[in-house]
Structure formats: structure tokens, C-alpha cells
Amino acid sequence: MRRADRLFQIVQYLRGRRLTTATQLAGWLSVSERTIYRDVRDLSLTGVPIEGEAGVGYRLSPHFDLPPLMFTREEIEALATGLRMLQAWGSPELRRGVGSVWAKLAAALPERERIALERTPLYAPDVAASYAARIGPLLDGLRRAIAARDVLILDYGDERGQRSARAVWPLGLFFWGDVWLLGAWCELRQDFRNFRVDRITTATSSGAQFPDAAGRRLEDFVRSMQAS
Template sequence: MRRADRLFLIIHALRGRRVALPARSLAETLGVSLRTIYRDVADLQVSGVPIEGEAGVGYVLRKGADIPPLMFSAAELEALVVGTRFVRAFGGERLGLAARAALLKIEAVLPSDLRERSRHTRIFAPGMPGRHEARGPVDRLHAAIEARALLQLDYRDGEGRITAREVEPLCLAFWGGAWTLGAWCRMREGFRNFRPDRIATLRETGATFADCRERGLDAYLRSTCIDGRVD
């Protein structure tokens, strides 16, 4: 478990308690040593979290200083739930697991009425075992984008012809039915979009590429008129 996740769970475990929670109980729940709990609580106190207590006695959040729950409208909460379901269905295994973990953290600090409501939205995005997202290319392409890893593709066009390409992967875009990989194609010497479901083979070359202004992400977005801003 990441330390950031552990700190979050310690705060959540102390929320709303009227009696001190022993450090040993926290250690057993989180699967860590008592020393780790003592250190984590001390760090939280130094950072301003109003935790009172001491080793051997237990810990509580100071009365009147409980951390307020996240507040969402019903529509906002439904958007989060539905978005998580779509990411789990279409975003590949890596993002799917992260989306599930994020939603669990959100639900952990919601008031009970909103938590119950989040479980009853009727918009679904069922996962399909045979869908190409479940077979791994989206995860591999995502990792290559982050690492700026030069890739070799055997790519099948719309008529089934295969060509070998060496590409610098820049971004992934989902169009509501298909993914595309935005990349600089060294063979064509220009930006190209590749559909992951048409990649016959995908190989990491072991080489990386530099973030070049003329053929980097910003230049790609301008060439395709995609708005890459995050508002």
C-alpha cells in the first residue's frame, strides 16, 4: 500500500470517533508495524491534521475539528460513477484499477445517503473480455507515451495491408467507439493516427525520443485541432 493511501485511511478511520482508536488496531487493519503507525500519525500532526492522543493510549480527531466530508450534488456524483465505469470498460487494466480505487476513496468519505445513491445509478458500461482494451495494447501504449519510448509497429490499414512503422507515441484519444494513438511517424515524416485494434505487432525498441517542439504533443494537437487543455 502506498504511504499516501495509508495516511488517507488513518484519517478516515479516526473520523467521527468518540473514543480513542488504539495504534495497534490501526496497525493490524493496515498490515503495518506499530512504529509505522506512530511515524505516520506524527507526520500527520506536524502537517496540521488535528489528531490527539499518544502511543499506548490511542488517537482521536480533536472534537469540533473533524474533517468535513466531500460534498457533491447528485448529478456530480453520478457523473463520477459513470465516468469510472467507462474508464474501467474502455481505459485498459491500469486505468481501470486506478478508477476503481479512486471511487472507493470518494465513497469512503461520503455521507451515507450520497454513498447509497452512488451505488444505484442506472448508466452502465459493461466490460467485454474480447474487446481489444482488455488485451493490453492500451496499457502498453500508455506506458510508452509516459516513457517517451520509440515503438515499432506492424500496422494494418483499412484494406488489410501491413506496413512497418517506427513511431514516437504522443497521446491516446478515445472517440466513443475506437481509440487512436497520436504519434510522429518517422517513415511518413509527419503526424499520424493509429488505431490500436489495427496494430498487428507492437515492439519496444529500447530507445527513447526527445520532447521536440516541432513534432511534440502541442504541435500534434494543433495539427489535429484537438483541444488538449484541462479546464
């Protein structure tokens, strides 16, 4: 966890609680008590009204609250458009995430920005419902395989309809306006390859995990695509 994220979490834990000890915070955040003491001191120096002391416990002043989220019109339109595009073209898990993000934004934004978010006149109509329904579950499986570094066996059909089994290292998913592509290292070709997700019939874990090998990472794939 980044330090900035940890400081934010400390504030969240202290909100609404009568007293929280450094031992509790250290356990929740998987750091040492010494780290908590240092973080609390730094938060206090920045103006966060933390009451209490080391060895006793801490609490946040009941009058303190985080400032509301503030966005420009361009930022609000970017958020709304991105969420709507993912709602139309994303996987089931990502679409559920869209709903959660939208609800959190609506709760955190001041009324003026919330209304602007809801009324943003930029849309991604759900004309691809059948496409998303067909590949959505596969997208979620590929996302999990990328995170777990699972070597996958793809049942794949090329543009001529010829099918083949490919052992690949899944590196990333890329949306190209009307199709999703899986960027991967192909063990057969010993090179990077793009696979259209809508041409993948099945993606089965081989039971093996691929290493973090120099020259075969996601950033290497991106450089390869940019150079081609």
C-alpha cells in the same frame, strides 16, 4: 509534488501517529526540514490543529478529521458514468484502477452520496468485452511507453489490410466512442499520425527514447488535429 499535495500528505502522515518529527516528514516527502516547518506553520494558520513544536515533533489532534467529500448530483453522475465507461472500454490496469477508485469513493462519501453513486442510472454496458480483451494488454503497454517516452516499432495494418512497420513517438491515447487511437509522431512520414489500436499487431520498444522536441509534443498533436 505540488505544494497542495504535499500539505495533504503531511496531514495524512500526522493522522493516527503519536509524534512525527520534521526530519521524518522531510525524508518521506523529499523536501528540506525548513520546508516542513513552513508547511506546518501554514497548515496551523488555516485551522488544522497540529500540536507540537519544531525540534520536538508534531501530531494531529485526535478530534480532527478531514471533512467528507461532497458532490452535487451532476458530479456524482459524471463520476459514476466515467468510471463505468472505463470499466467497459479500458485496459486491465485501468479497470483495476476503477475498482480501487470506486472503493475509495464509497468509503469517503457520506451515506446519502454513496447511495446516489451506486444507484446512478447511467451505464456503459460491457458490449465491447471482446474488443477490450483483445486490445487491453496493448493499451497498457502503450500507456507505459508514453510515460517512458519510448520510441516504438509498430506492426500496423491499414484499412486495406496492408501491413507496415512504423517507428513512432507515442504521445497520447484517444477514445472515440468505439475505438481507441494512438496519437503519435511518425518518423516515416515526419508528421503526426493516428493509429487505430485494434490494427496494431505488436508495439515493440526500439530501445531509444524520443526527445521533448518543440513542434512534436502532445499539445502540438492536439492543435494539428483540431486544425485538420
